[in-house]
Amino acid sequence: MAIFYPDILQQRTAPRTFSFGDKDVMLYALGIGLGQDPMNETELAFVYEKGLKVVPTAATVLAAALRGATGPAPEMPPGHRPSQINFLMVVHGEQKVELHKPLPTSGTFTAEGRTVGAYDKGEGKGAVIINETVWTDEKGEKVATLTGSTFARGDGGFGGPSEGAPEPHAVPTRAPDISVDFATREDQALLYRLNGDRNPLHSDPGVAKKAGFDRPILHGLCTYGITCRAILQEVTGFDADQIYSHQARFSSPVFPGDVITVDIWKDGKNISFEARVKARNVTVIRNGLTVLR
Ligand SMILES: CCCCCCC[C@@H](O)CC(=O)SCCNC(=O)CCNC(=O)[C@H](O)C(C)(C)COP(=O)(O)OP(=O)(O)OC[C@H]1O[C@@H](n2cnc3c(N)ncnc32)[C@H](O)[C@@H]1OP(=O)(O)O
DSSP, X not given: OBOOTTGGGGOEEEXXXXXXXXXXXXXXXXXXXXXXXXXXHHHHTTTSSTTOOOOXXXXXXXXXXXXXXXXXXXXXXXXXXXXXXXXXXXXXXXXXXXXXXXXXXXXXXXXXXXXXXXXXXXXXXXXXXXXXXXXXXXXXXXXXXXXXXXXXXXXXXXXXXXXXXXXXOOOOSSOOSEEEEEEOOTTHHHHHGGGSOOOGGGTOHHHHHHTTOSSOOOOHHHHHHHHHHHHHHHTSTTOGGGEEEXXXXXXXXXXXXXXXXXXXXXXXXXXXXXXXXXXXXXXXXXXXXXXXX
């Protein structure tokens, strides 16, 4: 396992075409806990084909047909050394979704990815690798930009720059304007993984132990989706089209069964958020920012 710098900045995933449909959209919404009260018609709209709406952060899974747990294998131009990281020790570091247009309930798109940054946080700490994926629709128009960072805990000390990663968003220092609780289920990760990320870290107790956790942890993107659900519920009145972007940093693992408290600060079109698990006194998401259209 080694990260070769600056070669890694040449990593690309070739354009690939994929399609999704209403089942994918509904499975994602179920995976972040929507629809638990079948009498709640506003939530039902995300899990029922009648008047179906799409949670904006579903963009993180709707190209799942393209990837396994690790994403499509990146390609290297000739003359550059291919990097390989220790996937067992990987956690999701940060995620941002920008929607250049609201997501439809079905469609065919093309996704193309590239590595835009690699930062060395030191031997024994880790490496942060930032990838960007852009979706275009059949007219060739940009639909979504997804920027995600992999925190590779086993690959620090590769010799890249330690500084220069984009600064995370600073949430206000005042008390939150809104705090709202979401209970996750004991089987949350087992359900969520059916969206496409079958990383055994979220399902296999033995693998979780080897990775340094007492038990399987929840997908970061599931918690991320729950924070988007919180903004939909508390800020936009479940109007998904109002959300332009949603970004956050994963600061501590969530375990299935945790109750997640989402703290929200409203400043015009900029909505800041954090998420914490009161019972364990940990902040699990920091630096959250949703930008409204
Ligand atoms: C596209 C992406 C695809 C990724 C594939 C993922 C596959 C999935 O199936 C895997 C998952 O879903 S894992 C679940 C979600 N993620 C987590 O639970 C991680 C939670 N966070 C942590 O454990 C620690 O914060 C941890 C370990 C991340 C960092 O903790 P520490 O080592 O204690 O870090 P700290 O001392 O606070 O900071 C060291 C330097 O690193 C920067 N940093 C910290 N957290 C970061 C984060 N989350 N993302 C990016 N950078 C981060 C700090 O700024 C610091 O930098 P500097 O030294 O320059 O100040």
